Amino acid sequence: MLWAFGFSLLYALHGIGCAGGWDEVAMAGATLFRWALVGTWCLLCLGAVALMRRAWAAPAGFERGLGLVSALAGLAAILVTGAPVVLTSACA
Amino acid sequence: MNALRRHRALTAIWGAPRGWRGTIVSVNHSDIGRRFILAAFAFFAIGGVLAMMIRAQLATPGSAFVGPDIYNQLFTMHGSIMMFLFAIPMFEGLALYLLPKMLGSRDMAFPRLSAFGWWCYLFGGSILIAALAMGVAPDGGWFMYTPLSSRAYSPGINADVWLLGITFVEISAIAAAVEITVSILKLRAPGMRLDQMPLFAWYMLITALMMIVAFPPLILGSILLEVERAFDWPFFDPARGGSPLLWQHLFWLFGHPEVYIIFLPAAGVISTVLPVMARTRILGYGWIVAALLAMAFLSFGLWVHHMFATGIPHMALGFFSAASALVAIPTAVQVFAWIGTLWNGRPELKLPMLYLLGFFLIFVIGGLTGVMLAMVPFDWQAHDTHFVVAHLHYVLVGGFVFPMMAGAYYWLPHFTGRARGGALGSAAFWLVFLGFNLTFFLMHLTGLLGMRRRVHTYSEEMGWTWLNLLSSMGSFVMAFGFALFALDVALQIFWSRRTRRNPWSAGTLEWASPIPTPAYNIASLPHVGDREPLAAQPALALKLARGEGYLAEPRHGWREAMAVESTTGAIDHIVVLPGNTRLPIVTAAMTGGFFLSLLFGFYWLAPVPLALVVVLAWRWASVLGHREDFGPLPIGHGQTAPIHREAAGAPGWWGSAFLLVADGTLLASLLFGYAFLWVVAPNWPPPARIDGGFLLGLTAAAASLAGVGLARRGLAAAEARAPIAAGRAAAGAAAAQAVCIVALLSLGVTALPAPETHAYAAAGWALLVYAALHAAIALLCTAFAGARIASGHVSGTRLLEPSVARLFSDYSGAATLIVLVCVLAPAIAP
Numbered sequence: 001m002l003w004a005f006g007f008s009l010l011y012a013l014h015g016i017g018c019a020g021g022w023d024e025v026a027m028a029g030a031t032l033f034r035w036a037l038v039g040t041w042c043l044l045c046l047g048a049v050a051l052m053r054r055a056w057a058a059p060a061g062f063e064r065g066l067g068l069v070s071a072l073a074g075l076a077a078i079l080v081t082g083a084p085v086v087l088t089s090a091c092a
Numbered sequence: 093m094n095a096l097r098r099h100r101a102l103t104a105i106w107g108a109p110r111g112w113r114g115t116i117v118s119v120n121h122s123d124i125g126r127r128f129i130l131a132a133f134a135f136f137a138i139g140g141v142l143a144m145m146i147r148a149q150l151a152t153p154g155s156a157f158v159g160p161d162i163y164n165q166l167f168t169m170h171g172s173i174m175m176f177l178f179a180i181p182m183f184e185g186l187a188l189y190l191l192p193k194m195l196g197s198r199d200m201a202f203p204r205l206s207a208f209g210w211w212c213y214l215f216g217g218s219i220l221i222a223a224l225a226m227g228v229a230p231d232g233g234w235f236m237y238t239p240l241s242s243r244a245y246s247p248g249i250n251a252d253v254w255l256l257g258i259t260f261v262e263i264s265a266i267a268a269a270v271e272i273t274v275s276i277l278k279l280r281a282p283g284m285r286l287d288q289m290p291l292f293a294w295y296m297l298i299t300a301l302m303m304i305v306a307f308p309p310l311i312l313g314s315i316l317l318e319v320e321r322a323f324d325w326p327f328f329d330p331a332r333g334g335s336p337l338l339w340q341h342l343f344w345l346f347g348h349p350e351v352y353i354i355f356l357p358a359a360g361v362i363s364t365v366l367p368v369m370a371r372t373r374i375l376g377y378g379w380i381v382a383a384l385l386a387m388a389f390l391s392f393g394l395w396v397h398h399m400f401a402t403g404i405p406h407m408a409l410g411f412f413s414a415a416s417a418l419v420a421i422p423t424a425v426q427v428f429a430w431i432g433t434l435w436n437g438r439p440e441l442k443l444p445m446l447y448l449l450g451f452f453l454i455f456v457i458g459g460l461t462g463v464m465l466a467m468v469p470f471d472w473q474a475h476d477t478h479f480v481v482a483h484l485h486y487v488l489v490g491g492f493v494f495p496m497m498a499g500a501y502y503w504l505p506h507f508t509g510r511a512r513g514g515a516l517g518s519a520a521f522w523l524v525f526l527g528f529n530l531t532f533f534l535m536h537l538t539g540l541l542g543m544r545r546r547v548h549t550y551s552e553e554m555g556w557t558w559l560n561l562l563s564s565m566g567s568f569v570m571a572f573g574f575a576l577f578a579l580d581v582a583l584q585i586f587w588s589r590r591t592r593r594n595p596w597s598a599g600t601l602e603w604a605s606p607i608p609t610p611a612y613n614i615a616s617l618p619h620v621g622d623r624e625p626l627a628a629q630p631a632l633a634l635k636l637a638r639g640e641g642y643l644a645e646p647r648h649g650w651r652e653a654m655a656v657e658s659t660t661g662a663i664d665h666i667v668v669l670p671g672n673t674r675l676p677i678v679t680a681a682m683t684g685g686f687f688l689s690l691l692f693g694f695y696w697l698a699p700v701p702l703a704l705v706v707v708l709a710w711r712w713a714s715v716l717g718h719r720e721d722f723g724p725l726p727i728g729h730g731q732t733a734p735i736h737r738e739a740a741g742a743p744g745w746w747g748s749a750f751l752l753v754a755d756g757t758l759l760a761s762l763l764f765g766y767a768f769l770w771v772v773a774p775n776w777p778p779p780a781r782i783d784g785g786f787l788l789g790l791t792a793a794a795a796s797l798a799g800v801g802l803a804r805r806g807l808a809a810a811e812a813r814a815p816i817a818a819g820r821a822a823a824g825a826a827a828a829q830a831v832c833i834v835a836l837l838s839l840g841v842t843a844l845p846a847p848e849t850h851a852y853a854a855a856g857w858a859l860l861v862y863a864a865l866h867a868a869i870a871l872l873c874t875a876f877a878g879a880r881i882a883s884g885h886v887s888g889t890r891l892l893e894p895s896v897a898r899l900f901s902d903y904s905g906a907a908t909l910i911v912l913v914c915v916l917a918p919a920i921a922p
Contacts, residue, residue: 007393007411012767014408019771037407062287062378063659069382073422077390080418084410091405 002051003074006044007081013037018091037085044082048075093645095637098615101646106198106611108672117672119203120611121188124210126507128185132178133578135217138224139173142166144571147531151564153552163548164231165250169224171234172254175350176261177217179492183357184209184268186499187296189507191272193602193609194290196281196618196625198643198653199669201274201743202267204676204712209267211680216260219688223253230254233546235343236317238328238336243321249691255318256687262311263683266754269303272296274746277658281601282642284620284661287381290600291374294381295360298388299353304750305392306349308758313342316765316858318690325847325854327765333851335773337402338765344395345761352391354488356384358495359426362448365495365502366430368598369445370437373624376429383422383429390419400468401475409468416466423459427452443517447498450525451490458486461536476546479539482532489528497524497577502596504584509608511591516580523573530566534559593633599624604633616641616728617654620661642728654727655736655743665739666725670716679708706872713876713893719884738889748896752903755866759907762862766855766914778845778852781918785843789912792835796867796908799828803874803901806881806894813888815881822878822894825901829871832908836864839915856915863904863911870904873897 013036017023022033052075055067093101108118118124146166149157158166188206192199200206223229230250232241241251276297280289289297316327317339326332328339367374374380396404396412430452439445461483465471474480501517504510538559543550550556594603604626605614616639622628635641643652643666651669656662685701717737724732736742770776806821840860845853877897880886886893 001389004389004392007415011408011411014405014411015768015771018405062285065378066382066385069379070385073382073386074389077386077393077415077418081393081411081414083414084407088406088410090407 001074002044002047003077003081006040006047006078009044010037010040010082010085013040023090031090033090034085041078041082041085044078045075048078051075093639095615095639098639098644098646099610102612102615103610105646105649105651105671108611114672116677117674119207119670119672119676121192121200121203121206122609122611122613124203124206125185125187125189127210128181128188128213131214131217132182132185135173135177135181135221137574137578138221139170139178140571140574142170142173144567146170147564147567149548150550150560152561153550153554153557155549158548160548161231162227164233164546165224165227165229167546168230168233168254169220172220172230172258174488175234175354176258177213177220179354179488180265181213182496183299183354184265184272186357186361186496186503187272187300188268190503190602191275191293191296192279192653193605193613194292194600195276195279196284196601196604196614196620197275197279198613198617199279199651200271201279201667202271202747203651204670204673205267205271205747207676208680209264209271211677212267212683213261213264215680215684216257216264216687219260219684219691220253220257223250223257228253235347236339237343238317238339241317241339242328243324252318252321252691255314255321256691259311259314259318260684260687262307262314265303265307266311266751269300269307270747270750270754272300273304273750274743276300278655278664278741278743278746279653279667280656280661281618281620281625282654282656282661282663283618284656286659286661287378288620288623288661290623291363291377291380292360292600294384295356295363298384299356299360302349302353302356302388302391304754305757306346306353308346308754309342309761310346312758312761312765313339313346316342319858320854322690322693322695323848325857326851327769327854327858329851330774332849333769333773333775333778334854335769335851337399337772338768340399340402341395341768342761342765344398345392347398348395349391351487352387355491356387358451358492358499361495361499361502362430362451363426364600365444365498366448367433367437368502368596369442369448370434370439372433372437373599374429375432375436376425377623380426380429383425386422387419390415390422394419397466397471400471413466413468417463420459420463427456443512443521444498444502446518446521447494447501450521451494451498454486454490454494454525454528457533458483458488458490462487474539476544477539478535478543478545481545482535482539485528485532485535489532497521500577500581503602504581505591505595506602506607506609508585508588509590510584510588511595512580512584513588514580514583516576516583520573520576520580523576524570525573527566527568527570527573531563531570532566534563534566538563594626599627601625604636606637614641615639616644618642619729642731644728645726647725654733655739663727663731663733664741665734665736666727667736667743673715675708675712675715679705679712682708710872710876714880717880717885717892718890721887721889734889737892740891742892744892745895745899748899752899755903756907759862759910762855762858763910763914766859769851769855773851775850776852778850780845780849781852782843782845782856782915784919785839786916786919788835788839788842789916792832792839792863793909793912795828795832795835796905799825799832799867799870799874800901800905802828803870803877803894803898806874806877807891807898810881810886810891810894811888815884815886818886818894819878819881822874822881822897825874825897826871826878829867829874829901829904832867832904833864833871836860836867836908836911843919844915852918859911859915863908866900866904866907870897870901873900 017033025032052071055071058064108114326334328334393415397416682701682704689698802825809818847854847857877893880893
């Protein structure tokens with residue numbers, strides 16, 4: 001769920017940032033666009049880690065295992081699918 | 093009561109009359125499931141004939157077999173039939189037929205909804221096939237891209253047939269999705285925990301939930317495009333602020349999850365059949381369920397990989413390319429679990445296993461070419477070539493058709509009560525397998541040599557001739573294979589010898605019923621404590637037939653099934669299901685009348701069938717229920733349970749909740765479209781924005797909130813056994829919703845620009861119409877609850893109708909507020 005939300009958020013921010021010219025606003029050695037997306041990505045990763053900790057603390061059983069594996073998959077998915085925010089050009 | 097008397101009594105309750113009357117009124121899940129399967133196979137045959145015509149045309153360069161106009165109809169209808177009229181309905185049919193039996197129940201949660209979905213599918217599919225026969229079939233490709241499908245470039249009725257026919261069929265898909273979800277979550281055998289469900293049920297549950305979320309974007313896109321074509325509201329016209337890319341987003345938001353919606357049920361068949369063929373239990377049950385969940389979520393993050401060549405910025409491409417590659421991992425988890433199961437067991441090369449081996453080879457190749465296409469640079473080279481055609485057929489035929497044929501041979505004894513004989517099935521396999529690979533493996537090469545999709549001919553100098561000729565020969569070999577399969581099945585149905593119960597020695601509950609199955613499935617319902625109940629208790633089938641389970645004693649002529657707590661499987665209540673009725677076919681016919689009115693442009697006539705649908709829906713809900721409380725009733729094993737009307741969380745409430753999830757997805761898609769146009773589409777900002785309208789907006793919001801409050805008060809009063817106050821509150825809620833509708837429409841008329849002028853105005857109007865429509869639905873629900881309170885069907889314990897009315901009022905209130913914020917915001921934005 002967090003991945004789905006985060007993925008939509010990153011894609012939406014990308015569209016809004018490009019339309020709003022955020023990639024032309026210099027900020028702390030990069031651009032407003034880059035910081036906004038990298039910051040969001042980092043927050044999403046932290047959120048996924050928090051969800052993993054919560055799943056870890058759940059009572060033992062099938063639901064715990066399922067929650068834990070799903071949280072791990074969510075974290076991996078956020079890491080991989082969000083990685084383009086540091087790897088690719090912004091709006092080109 | 094002995095077993096024979098019980099059989100006769102239950103058959104009298106659950107059976108349908110013989111002949112045409114039975115065909116029309118039956119709502120039994122086995123009947124409806126069988127019909128879906130047979131009709132889907134008939135549509136598959138039609139789609140197959142179209143494919144052979146396509147291959148006949150492409151067999152030689154410069155062929156004059158069909159012209160470009162007919163060719164366009166051929167490939168459009170081939171794709172549309174296979175996706176919408178074959179694949180989805182085929183698995184719906186299998187789910188409807190099998191799920192209650194596998195879950196130890198007697199029917200699905202909403203039998204009339206199943207029947208309604210069936211008739212919608214039949215009527216909608218017939219409209220499409222009739223259009224094909226009359227030469228006016230859709231011809232813009234199965235994804236109907238704008239502007240090609242807009243009125244300017246497709247002036248005929250062809251595109252309307254697709255938009256309206258497919259939307260009609262989609263009603264059936266949403267109905268099935270809600271039905272399957274609630275049935276799996278609630279109508280299981282007592283004791284069956286979530287982690288004891290057969291994997292097939294897990295696959296179906298995830299698939300159904302995906303359908304609830306994935307289909308609304310397509311339904312919305314189809315509605316918007318039809319409105320643009322009919323009334324010139326320019327959602328997709330860039331000259332007036334629209335965007336053709338919006339259509340692509342809405343289509344592929346549905347289209348890519350659709351691939352998994354098709355694959356997952358087939359994977360469910362594999363996870364059921366393969367362990368039986370390997371004579372062991374499935375390996376990694378929990379991992380498979382986790383992989384399923386991961387796959388379901390990730391599949392919603394892939395849609396833009398169908399749009400890599402549309403000029404989207406690199407970073408956005410990166411998001412979707414990464415997600416597209418990542419989805420291979422949960423798929424691989426399943427494949428390795430299956431391989432591990434084979435390794436762990438003692439596999440027998442029986443016919444279903446042969447088809448599963450065919451699946452492995454073909455699907456893995458399709459998956460690998462999928463990873464190739466997920467890489468943007470490769471996709472740019474191969475985009476829109478026959479390489480993509482080869483890839484999608486490897487995935488869909490490998491991932492759906494082969495497992496379904498394995499499933500067909502596995503469950504045919506269950507359907508027919510007869511054993512398979514002869515070697516025709518093996519011959520059919522080899523013809524299909526070799527023909528398929530000859531057809532489509534070579535198509536990878538044709539694509540890499542540059543042959544585009546959808547071209548109706550090519551010149552000899554291109555160097556594609558021998559590849560195309562061999563592909564065409566392969567397609568005919570494959571067609572002979574499918575014909576042989578059909579013949580083999582027919583021989584089994586009509587001439588094979590009878591077979592014993594559970595011929596495969598499987599462990600799942602569908603084999604506990606006599607075969608062919610009686611209308612009531614099993615004489616009494618089991619208590620389940622194992623994933624493979626028949627393996628854990630070999631004598632279970634006989635015990636159930638002797639009436640040693642739950643609900644063994646028929647009473648009041650009721651169709652009874654057990655509902656359980658979703659996670660633990662603890663007994664919750666008795667569900668009394670509706671019996672045979674003509675309502676589904678009549679309602680589907682009226683729904684069809686509405687769509688046909690729109691198709692032929694008789695917009696003045698459309699309100700008539702729509703009003704009749706509302707009347708029938710009222711009748712649909714009002715024929716059920718009681719004016720008295722029954723209290724806890726005995727269910728066997730010395731236990732008691734209330735009927736669903738006297739319990740919280742009845743299936744009707746859950747069904748309404750999941751329907752609203754689908755509805756919410758449609759609203760979210762509409763809001764996405766509104767935002768997308770603001771941010772991305774050309775020719776914005778609009779020439780004129782909303783002018784005022786705050787007072788009307790406030791009136792609509794206040795009326796909607798009053799409706800919500802009064803609906804809640806009505807429910808509380810009914811619960812407190814104050815029927816007069818409850819009735820007054822329900823009437824007040826209905827009146828408030830009426831005020832809300834008038835205020836919303838007045839806001840549009842007085843403050844918004846005309847919808848034809850710009851996509852902004854069209855989108856604003858679409859939002860207002862959405863909110864007004866839902867206020868109307870809330871009005872009807874609260875009025876119905878009021879009528880039921882007045883007629884004595886609602887009491888302090890019988891609260892289903894006011895609970896559902898509250899649900900719809902709450903949703904309408906939330907939707908109205910969101911819509912008003914979105915519509916009024918541009919008035920104050922700089």
